[in-house]
Amino acid sequence: MRYFDIILVLLLGVVVSHGIARLLQGRVALPLVQIALGALIGLTGTFAVDLEPELFFVLFLPPLLFLDGWRVPTEELSHNAGIVLSLAFGLVFFTVLGLGWLVHVLVPAVPLPVCFALAAVLSPTDVVAAGAMVANVPVPRRMLRILEGEALFNDASGLVCLRLAVAATLMGSFHFWDALAELAWSALGGVFIGAALTWLVSSAKSWVVSRLGEVTSSQIIISLLIPYGAYLVADRAGCSAVLAAVAAGMVMSRLEVRGLVLPITRIRRTTVWETVQFTLNGIIFLLLGEQLPSVLANINASMAEDGHRGFGWLGLYIAAITLALAVLRFVWVTAIVWIRHPGGGPIPSRPDWRLVTAMSVAGVRGAVTLAGAMSIPLTIADGSAFPARDLVIFIAAGVIVASLVLANLTLPGLLRGVALTAEPDETQRALEARIEVAQAALAAVATAETGHPAPESGFVAAAALVTGDYQRRLTQLSSDKDATQPEDRADIAKTVQEERGLRLLALRAERAAVIGMVRQRRISTDLARILLRETDLAETYYVSPAGTP
Known part of the structure; x- marks a missing residue:
């Protein structure tokens, strides 16, 4: 004891x-x-x-x-x-x-x-x-x-x-x-x-x-x-x-x-x-x-x-x-x-x-x-x-x-007030990395939409919603302004599963882009860890019951 x-x-x-x-x-x-x-x-x-x-x-x-x-x-x-x-x-x-x-x-x-x-x-x-x-x-x-x-x-x-x-x-x-x-x-x-x-x-x-x-x-x-x-x-x-x-x-x-x-x-x-x-x-x-x-x-x-x-x-x-x-x-x-x-x-x-x-x-x-x-x-x-x-x-x-x-x-x-030497600008590097992973997600969604055997209205609506979200994110990152617009979800009430699948696909594309950049030593492991954590949190949300859009 x-x-x-x-x-x-x-x-x-x-x-x-x-x-x-x-x-x-x-x-x-x-x-x-x-x-x-x-x-x-x-x-x-x-x-x-x-x-x-x-x-x-x-x-x-x-x-x-x-x-x-x-x-x-x-x-x-x-x-x-x-x-x-x-x-x-x-x-x-x-x-x-x-x-x-x-x-x-x-x-x-x-x-x-x-x-x-x-x-x-x-x-x-x-x-x-x-x-x-x-x-x-x-x-x-x-x-x-x-x-x-x-x-x-x-x-x-x-x-x-x-x-x-x-x-x-x-x-x-x-x-x-x-x-x-x-x-x-x-x-x-x-x-x-x-x-x-x-x-x-x-x-x-x-x-x-x-x-x-x-x-x-x-x-x-x-x-x-x-x-x-x-x-x-x-x-x-x-x-x-x-x-x-x-x-x-x-x-x-x-x-x-x-x-x-x-x-x-x-x-x-x-x-x-x-x-x-x-x-x-x-x-x-x-x-x-x-x-x-x-x-x-x-x-x-x-x-x-x-x-x-x-x-x-x-x-x-x-x-x-x-x-x-x-x-x-x-x-x-x-x-x-x-x-x-x-x-x-x-x-x-x-x-x-x-x-x-x-x-x-x-x-x-x-x-x-x-x-x-x-x-x-x-x-x-x-x-x-x-x-x-x-x-x-x-x-x-x-x-x-x-x-x-x-x-x-x-x-x-x-x-206090000590003169610092110039250090790398991680903010600009992080901005460029976020733009690249968003573009990778858009490309993955576009590929899925093109390869869908028989696009239905629900799938098309879900793809449009996911694509719109990423495009607004790119606009916001590029202009450094809040370009978010209200989402119209009325037409996609029957596309829950399609949207969830596309969002998971996009998030996995983001993760692949981050891994590719860190392997090529284009971003630091610190920044890669931050970006991976963001995608992990989002993916965990969408694979859980609470993640129903």
Whole structure:
């Protein structure tokens, strides 16, 4: 019953925290509200969760990373691939080296490998926290995509660095080339396993559906199992389970726009995944807050034996490390801007310091950092306690909260009125796509009307009605004015079935046109997803009893 009670309290906390955040009208970011509420729950003393890092990773990371990889626009990610990879890997290594030495200077009593372990758990940003922090802030589209892409991939490099630092602490040695080979195998193997498993499952699912038909509930369950399968298989193979889940989501994004599932399945699956995301995101930050009182108690108990100098000094350590993380990001992002645009290009040679600073403070840390810190083993090879483990966990938790507070206080001011670089006009592209799909629907109706063996008055009237609707839509899209005219349905009272069939035919032609455009890379997967959802909703209406025209 205890675990059942915990689940109920966490679910209630998710709902309550969203209500509090709405009452605060965005002045305090949702993750901070949830952390504070979680801390209050932890202080009650009657609610304690033994957070097992491995279980935490398996339960929460696969679906969230899968969903982020599924929804991230692959076109924009590939366009920003250079910057994203430099942040996800280069900045992580830069941070581990720079921050590791800084921590050793601040706290000389902590062994250098342990300092690097702390730097490793703090180096990756959190995709969940980053998205939540900028939810109510007007962020340049490209900056948002870069932050999302960075957070998708840097968990892998950060966790590899953590394993190496822990191994150096346990064994007392470090081999550079072995570390490099492990990183390459981890990254490439994880991506391959995630992509291959998703493709195999989707292919097998399509084969079964083509012979037995599609069951919506089964398809949704399969989509929920794919990220866990990719994560666990990659983990067993010694590869990056994080990248496997991300790659699985990115492949699913490409498969989704092929229209291989029923419209009702896509609609219900989207609803289920939105609920999963809403719930897991909230539980993560509630658990993070709930752990803070116990982390504080542990550091208080071990402070004397570890030789630390009191909570005041620990607060200074947290502030210094949080500031150092922002400075290291600032230096790295500035260097990228200078290298990519030394002058004479479309972007000025002098970077916008407000935008660079916003990129620096927007790299917030989240629950993965705390779970990574808590995954550090209790003992080393000789059986003695792992040095300064409680200190590492305490500083990691403090930096998470401090980075969120810093972003919450500074991002709105930094991004208010910032000069943005030119971005592609999605509105014009969407308008052109809508015109093309409407023309495809008209062509399908015209073909059906021409090929009808013996056109009856009812069929002709239904075809005229459907054609008229699409022609009015084209007129409205072309002139950007409302050209809708009242419909005269008196003459088609006996053409219900004919009209429904023609509308379904037209909608399927629209869907085929959308799939064709995205396969030819003429529209983005984001736009294709929007257009497909519109056709799915319309088709679901016409195939249901309520859809009687």
